[in-house]
Amino acid sequence: MDILPVLQTNFPSMVLCVVVFILLWMNRGKRGNFERLPPGPPPAPLVGNLFQIGVAQPYKYYLEFCNKYGSVCTIWLANKPVIILSGYQTIKDALVTQGEEFNGRAQYPLMMRSTNGFGVLASSGQRWKDLRRFSIMTLKNFGMGRRSVEERVQEEARSLVKAFDKFDDAVKLIFFNPKELLCNAVSNVICSIVFGHRFEYKDPEFLLLYNTVIAYFDVLNSPIGILYNIFPKIVKRIPGRQKAMFALLQKTQDYVKNQAEIRLKHLDANSTPQDYIEAFMVKMIQKKDLPNSEFHYDNLVSSVWNLFSAGTETTSSTLRQALLMMIKHPDIQARVHKEIDDVIGQDRSPSMDDRSKLPYTDAVIHEVQRSADLTPTSVPHKVNVDTEFKKYFIPKDTMVLPLLSSVLIDPKLWKNPENFDPENFLDMEGRFKKNDAFLAFGLGKRACLGEGLARAELFLFFTALLQHFTFVGTKPPEEIDTSPSFCSFGRMPRSYDCYAKPRA
Known part of the structure; x- marks a missing residue:
């Protein structure tokens, strides 16, 4: 034969x-x-559950799995297990009660490639603890939670109102897409904190920072970003926009490092207290003789990038969705207008002191965050050690996805979770009502470090814009689609044009 x-x-x-x-x-x-992993859908050889999870809106499949297998379940991405946590109590038990075990950061390849594992967002263990403490101290030194940051946001809000006002040429209104202006404004607040001043929106240095943020999230929330996170060794060799994004990111990181060195060299009699604080931080970072020190340029640059990218995209996207919801619900917009007119009027800028006097406006902002659900699964965690949880065994370094969506739409925790309804945050007397299930900023020690800044930006930008404008769509409200245009790592608001009609 x-x-x-x-x-x-x-x-x-x-x-x-x-x-x-x-x-x-x-x-x-x-x-x-x-x-002894938690139960879950049977994985296929080599690919795991990849073919059972949609490229768009994978969190919906996670919800289905948790409803079928329990509040703690396992999926497989190729040959790696991923633990899904669903429901408020389960997520709280993991991230708060057993926070030391669950506060690691998973090695998400795209994030690791963009930061080399440095910075407060990507770090784990002692490095993360040191950087978290350093970041909190630095933000406080730069005015976080104090009047100085509020004044920065108010200044930028006035510039944003002027930018929106340019679309009224005294003859007719001009429709426009608010995405770029909102992103510019939010990014500029961070610039004023990090660099000590705001930029004009067309400044080349500012455009470098802005374009890098846009390019990063464009890749992160695209199919190529999903594939990069699952098959990094293969996808990094494939030509595509991810390569252009990484090149742009390198330019931004070089710019940040250069700015840090400039701050150190140019101190004189005219330097402000903030200049000296910045120089002190840079000197700490430059020290090479500190054993096991995490204060070095790589961590500085990556932490600044974390602040820029996460802070800019989430807050500007929330504001963009907020204006879209006002266009979709003109009755809610009218009620916000009335409350602002009654409390603030037209003669002064909104301040944070006004928030307690504007319960309905505050409820609308919170409801936008709840219903938008921008980060359905949070940034991936991992367990730092072999962990017993809910009678299951989770091996060290296993990725964990807290399914925040499961809490934000739980009918047991909200009056009307399926619809956009500010009443979800109001009591019977119309007063603002807090809800522990509001996890838009995460939970536990790895919750958003910039929560205080984000809350100030959302309130001051939103009230300033609604104080001066009525927002109208280019088509009837009933034809407006408010669902996200694409969902993968995060839920991205739909792109739209609108009119900003000046209020008398």
Whole structure:
């Protein structure tokens, strides 16, 4: 019998068998660590549950899995298990009660590639603790939670109102897309904190920062971003927009490092207290003789990038969705107008002291955040050690996804979770009502560090814009789609044009 034709005919099958054998051999002995994982959908060989999860809106599939298998369940991304946490109590038990075990940061490849594992967002263990403490101290030194930050936001809000006002040419209103202006305003607040001053929106240095943020989230929330996070070694070799984004990111990181060095060299009699604080921070970072010190340029640059990227995108997207919801619900917009007119009027800028006097406006802002649900699964966590949780065993370094969506739409926790309804945050007397289930900023020690700044920006920008404008769509409210245009890592608001009609 001639064996050559037989080998040629069965060659593809033989290759497949060899590949499967090699993969099984490489993973020999590992399965024992996963025998007590939480239940979940059966994975397919090699690819896991990838084909059971949609590229768009994967969090909806996670919800379905949790409804079927329980509040703690396991999915497989290729050959790696991922633990999904669903429901307020389960998420709280993990991130608060057992926070030390669950506060690690998963090695999300796209994030790791953009930060090299440095910075407060991407770090774990002692490095994260040191950087978190350093970041909180630095933000406080720069005015976080004090009047100085509020004044920065108010200044930028006035500039934003002027920018919106340019779309009224005294003859007719001009429709426009508010995305860029909102992103510019939010980013400029962070610039004023980090660099000590705001930029004009067309400044080349400002455009570098702005364009990098846009490019990063464009990749992160695209199919290529999803594939990069699952198959990084393969996708990083494929041409595409991810390569252009990484090149742009490198320019931004070089710019931040250069700005830090400039702050150190240019101190004189005219320097402000903030200049000296910045120089002190840079000197700390420059020290090379500190054993195991996490205060070095790589962490400084990545932490600044964390502040820019996360702070700019989430807050500006929330504001963009807020204006869209006002266009969709003109009755709610009218009620916000009346409350602002009664409390603030037209002769002064809104301040944070006004928030307690504007319960309905405050409720609308919170409801925008709840219903928008911009980060359905939070930034991925990991367990730092082998962990017992809810009678299951989770091996060290396993990725964990807290499903925040499951809390924000829970009918047991909200009056009307399926619809946009500010009454979700109001009591029977119309007073603002807090709700522990409001997890828009996360939960536990890895919750958003910039929450205080984000809250100030959302309130002051939103009230300033509604104080001066009535927002109208380019088509009837009933035809406006408020669902996100694409969902993967985060939920991105739909792009739209609108009119900003000046109020008398």
